Amino acid sequence: SWEKLPLDLSRYCTLFARYLKMNFSCCRLCVVTLAETHPILQEGRTIKSINYQISNGCSRLKNKVSGKSKRGAQFVTDFAPLCRITCSDETEYTIYSCIRGRLLEVNENILETPNLLIEKPSTEGYIAVILPKFEESKSITEHLLTREEFEGVVSKRSVSQPSS
Amino acid sequence: MLPLKEKDKPIVKKLLSAGCCARCVLRFCCVSVQAAYRQAHQVPFCCFLFISNVSSLKKSTSKPPCKRAKPDPTETDGSESGSAALVCVVCLGILQDLCGPAQAKKIAETVKAENYQFDTLVLSVSLPAQLCVREHSCWLHVKKEVREKGLVLDKDDVIQVKEAFKWIIQGLVTKELVGVAVVGKVGRIKTLKAQPLFTFKSKSFLFTLAAAYQLCLLCFFHFSRHYPCPPLEASSGCTPQDIQCLHVSVFIAGRYNKFCRSLPQTPWVIDGERRMESSVEELIAAPILSAFRADGFNFSSSGREDVDVRTLGNGEFLLLYWMVLLTQVIYTTINDSSEKVKVRDLQIVTREAMSRMKEGEEEKTKSYTALVWTQKAIEKEDIAFIDDIKVSPKTPLRVLHRRALAIRQRVIHSMNARFVDPHHFYLGLKTQAGTYIKEFVHGDFGRTKPNLCQLLKTDTDILELDVESVDVDWPPPIPE
Numbered sequence: 141s142w143e144k145l146p147l148d149l150s151r152y153c154t155l156f157a158r159y160l161k162m163n164f165s166c167c168r169l170c171v172v173t174l175a176e177t178h179p180i181l182q183e184g185r186t187i188k189s190i191n192y193q194i195s196n197g198c199s200r201l202k203n204k205v206s207g208k209s210k211r212g213a214q215f216v217t218d219f220a221p222l223c224r225i226t227c228s229d230e231t232e233y234t235i236y237s238c239i240r241g242r243l244l245e246v247n248e249n250i251l252e253t254p255n256l257l258i259e260k261p262s263t264e265g266y267i268a269v270i271l272p273k274f275e276e277s278k279s280i281t282e283h284l285l286t287r288e289e290f291e292g293v294v295s296k297r298s299v300s301q302p303s304s
Numbered sequence: 305m306l307p308l309k310e311k312d313k314p315i316v317k318k319l320l321s322a323g324c325c326a327r328c329v330l331r332f333c334c335v336s337v338q339a340a341y342r343q344a345h346q347v348p349f350c351c352f353l354f355i356s357n358v359s360s361l362k363k364s365t366s367k368p369p370c371k372r373a374k375p376d377p378t379e380t381d382g383s384e385s386g387s388a389a390l391v392c393v394v395c396l397g398i399l400q401d402l403c404g405p406a407q408a409k410k411i412a413e414t415v416k417a418e419n420y421q422f423d424t425l426v427l428s429v430s431l432p433a434q435l436c437v438r439e440h441s442c443w444l445h446v447k448k449e450v451r452e453k454g455l456v457l458d459k460d461d462v463i464q465v466k467e468a469f470k471w472i473i474q475g476l477v478t479k480e481l482v483g484v485a486v487v488g489k490v491g492r493i494k495t496l497k498a499q500p501l502f503t504f505k506s507k508s509f510l511f512t513l514a515a516a517y518q519l520c521l522l523c524f525f526h527f528s529r530h531y532p533c534p535p536l537e538a539s540s541g542c543t544p545q546d547i548q549c550l551h552v553s554v555f556i557a558g559r560y561n562k563f564c565r566s567l568p569q570t571p572w573v574i575d576g577e578r579r580m581e582s583s584v585e586e587l588i589a590a591p592i593l594s595a596f597r598a599d600g601f602n603f604s605s606s607g608r609e610d611v612d613v614r615t616l617g618n619g620e621f622l623l624l625y626w627m628v629l630l631t632q633v634i635y636t637t638i639n640d641s642s643e644k645v646k647v648r649d650l651q652i653v654t655r656e657a658m659s660r661m662k663e664g665e666e667e668k669t670k671s672y673t674a675l676v677w678t679q680k681a682i683e684k685e686d687i688a689f690i691d692d693i694k695v696s697p698k699t700p701l702r703v704l705h706r707r708a709l710a711i712r713q714r715v716i717h718s719m720n721a722r723f724v725d726p727h728h729f730y731l732g733l734k735t736q737a738g739t740y741i742k743e744f745v746h747g748d749f750g751r752t753k754p755n756l757c758q759l760l761k762t763d764t765d766i767l768e769l770d771v772e773s774v775d776v777d778w779p780p781p782i783p784e
Contacts, residue, residue, distance in 0.1 A: 169704055244704065269704070
């Protein structure tokens with residue numbers, strides 16, 4: 141039987157926040173994806189549309205990043221909305237960043253193919269890539285939960301609310 | 305006599321009264337006859353004679369009216385400007401008593417002590433920053449007179465202190481080091497050369513080199529607000545600080561193989577702690593460093609592979625350049641001391657090789673073998689592939705923290721597959737340099753398009769990766 145190599149730099153360490161699964165690469169980049177417990181996935185909804193225009197003045201699609209130091213990237217805080225998802229039954233969900241950092245990119249593939257979010261939430265259906273500040277890269281994960289902690293919380297949680 | 309003309313008189317007069325030594329006077333008169341600078345005690349005397357129009361060279365009789373009396377011609381250490389402590393305001397003594405036989409002897413002794421084998425010597429001089437400020441000040445002082453002497457003359461025609469110093473001392477050093485040619489410039493590097501570096505220092509630390517350069521760009525009006533014209537008297541001259549012998553860089557090219565899956569390219573140290581043992585760089589350079597007296601090295605390779613990738617076949621090519629005196633290259637030292645890395649085709653090349661190597665980086669093709677895992681069970685027919693796929697990957701997340709976000713199109717020239725079992729197969733690829741193979745296989749969150757997951761319609765992952773060959777003809781192979 142083949143084993144994955146013990147050291148593989150492209151692998152991710154996953155931590156959880158609310159209904160999101162945060163995948164941290166060893167170079168501190170974070171890929172935000174939906175956790176399996178998100179209502180959209182749990183309750184088998186279908187997605188009508190995804191909107192990156194989170195306010196009148198701000199669209200995540202207008203995020204233009206240039207150069208190695210990622211100039212021009214929108215800075216997001218824990219409570220910054222990344223996108224709004226509208227399901228076919230008109231329920232709306234807002235996905236929040238949950239960590240602080242520079243927004244490097246949002247997944248434009250899910251605009252065209254919203255199904256990706258449901259079929260491949262952990263890979264092709266990712267939502268955004270965020271780069272935390274170098275100085276904060278350790279502290280930023282303090283409020284996030286490991287898989288064990290997360291599963292502990294989930295099992296205690298009562299029936300979910302409509303908005304995340 | 306000195307090659308000075310009537311037109312030089314105003315310049316000579318102005319400089320002597322400002323406190324310049326005789327050789328600096330010659331410099332500002334743009335005298336490029338090297339021999340003129342070498343006559344130690346005769347130079348100042350002739351200058352005085354020149355301006356006082358006395359044609360006779362009789363040493364014993366009348367003293368010239370100038371305050372700076374001629375020196376006693378029996379003094380042999382070349383110290384000029386009469387009253388003992390009068391240091392030239394421009395060269396701070398470097399062209400006065402610091403370029404005589406005594407200094408030459410010191411240089412020769414230092415070189416001999418280091419025990420090199422060499423044919424040619426290049427002398428380099430390092431001067432304190434304030435000298436260029438003094439030079440500029442003096443230039444502004446006599447600019448008008450120099451231009452009147454010859455309309456085309458400018459600051460560039462003034463002989464530099466370093467040049468004059470070398471003209472004077474080179475001959476003296478040659479005499480001390482019998483059989484060695486001391487040259488001003490380095491030509492093509494055929495044999496190895498040693499380079500003594502003669503450093504001067506002065507007491508004043510007023511100027512950093514950067515500030516000095518800025519000052520020297522100013523016109524009289526602005527310059528004189530910061531520093532007087534002509535330059536101030538100096539209480540003490542320069543002292544020679546150091547004589548260092550440096551080796552000329554040697555460039556060595558070759559090819560290397562990496563047989564180990566847990567070896568990084570360069571030492572992997574985070575927060576002072578070493579995370580992985582050794583590195584390609586250390587394994588190749590270290591045996592050579594200990595065999596020869598190398599001061600340092602730079603390891604440059606045409607491509608870097610990850611820690612967990614092996615480089616097989618002819619190998620990746622490398623360029624090692626370092627300051628070392630090389631008498632012979634030893635292959636066995638490297639190839640026998642480690643199973644992880646092997647080198648071949650090591651040869652001495654020129655500096656131009658650097659650009660040659662970097663050129664090849666974009667155009668070359670590389671061949672890989674990857675061990676791929678698939679989630680869905682596959683059959684042999686599923687892995688028959690098409691050639692010449694153009695991949696448009698976004699910058700892989702793996703490197704995004706240190707590279708710009710962009711899409712760099714790359715070509716995969718051909719692929720072939722070897723079935724292993726329903727969930728594994730070996731994928732051979734021949735791609736353009738710079739193609740991220742791992743991301744092509746697992747898709748990198750769908751950011752690399754097209755990718756193997758899409759082509760096979762299943763989740764895939766990469767378990768192992770080997771570089772089979774790097775298809776470039778350089779450096780030329782050396783028969784064993």
